[in-house]
Amino acid sequence: MARLLFDYRSAYFLITLILVYSFAVGWDNNAHLKLPSLVEDYGHFFFIGLIAAIIANSTGAGGGIVFFPAFVTLGLTTQQALATSLAIQCFGMTAGSLGWLRVRRLEASGYHIQWRWLWRVLAIALPANLAGLWLAQWALPAPAFSVHVFFSVFSLIVGFAVLLRRQADQQHGRWQALSTNECYWLLVMCFIGGIVTAWLSIGIGEILAVVLIFLGFRTNMAIAAAVMISAITVICAVPYHVWISGAVVVEVLMFAAPGAVIGGTLASVLAVKLGASRLKTAMALWIIISALIYLAISI
Template structure:
């Protein structure tokens, strides 16, 4: 996994993303309005995408908490909002994942023990998330209960818990430097299955849950956020296939403006997180989780 953080791979991702956006948003729809009219109608989505991706990739929590309410407030249907959120996060979270993998690769050379077990965390949680997401999309496309309220209550609880613990105790040390035990892998797998299902319904969930669990297991906040961003990227890349096969549910006009901004936000988010430091990053994460809970209540 760490090899994916190499500069040439990141550069290739950005080039392919630009080509794909052109083909999707210009080549496919020849009757799109003039560029100036597009900027007037959809230009504000650039700033929404930039903000959402920067915060999401700095904290590990998904950007859908900004995308979904913002899109629906601007007249986008719930189905389009969910599908478009998935599509935008494919660009933003993947950009962030490659940036975090580059960071882990650089630290691996000098602080190898700090990232011990990182690949195992990614494998177990990604597998669980994909299974939960695909099962939910195929068999339970609509949440069987009020997932918004349940997720909000959970987020409020853990958000305040993380905030209280961070403010009370000193800066974190080296953090856990051992891999997951067998029992921890089993627990993490099933938690990730649940997180994947929530992501299928809300376009967020797995990143937030995974970051919280890893912090509770004693891992450094940078490892928790890096894993959350990487697994979120894998999850949305898997989940967007379902929405693409539904037909015209992804709003390509919004995608044209929000996706490039999301890639920029994902690229700079890792630097923002490192500059903040561990304690301030945890505070930012906790506040973002609390805000997301309030928005969904």
């Protein structure tokens, strides 16, 4: 099984390289001739992708919080920053998902109760999340109020709440099934998360991770679910920006995507080494920091 998983990850890395190269060739047939100047102008995006993916996939909070303000600061428009952030996360969050599946396999015997809920939670959360995502992309313009400020305030509240609960004993996770009310709550929060992700390129991962932790699920499982639903969400969100908005900046994607793949691969290893309490502390601090960053660029 380990060998098979390794083969899947190796195949994914190869597919990533092929896709990034195809984007580059489709964008400019002479891209390889311009490589030295492209490295000089855009090479730093590799490190932005690396750092963002490590943080995003080890906390479940989303890499867009690094990409979006960084890209706007470096001269991209808001639409370009949104579209390019989603495109990069397709690679980084997928790599992170494969890493968390490896953690699930390694922990399955010792924490069977924790991990048996993973697919059920995703089956409940994903349809509502995608409904919110596509509704926002195709039917809902940016609202009159500042989504950035709203999401920042919300993130500060949940970040401090998680920080206060970080010592809760969830070593083996909950054993009982989700109640009907809990399922409704999960559906509503994921629907909102899908809408927010369409507007900001982050939201669903952070929201799902926090909801699952507050419902009593073990931290590793909560973050794994958050990373996996984020991966599916950004993959489903990108076609709109590739074929409709046309706002993906290929030069940035060429360098940030490989960095995001490496960061996503390393993230689950880092998260497991931190342990549950430290991981919840790291996630809470990252949510708070990300909220303050969004608040600063929105005021």
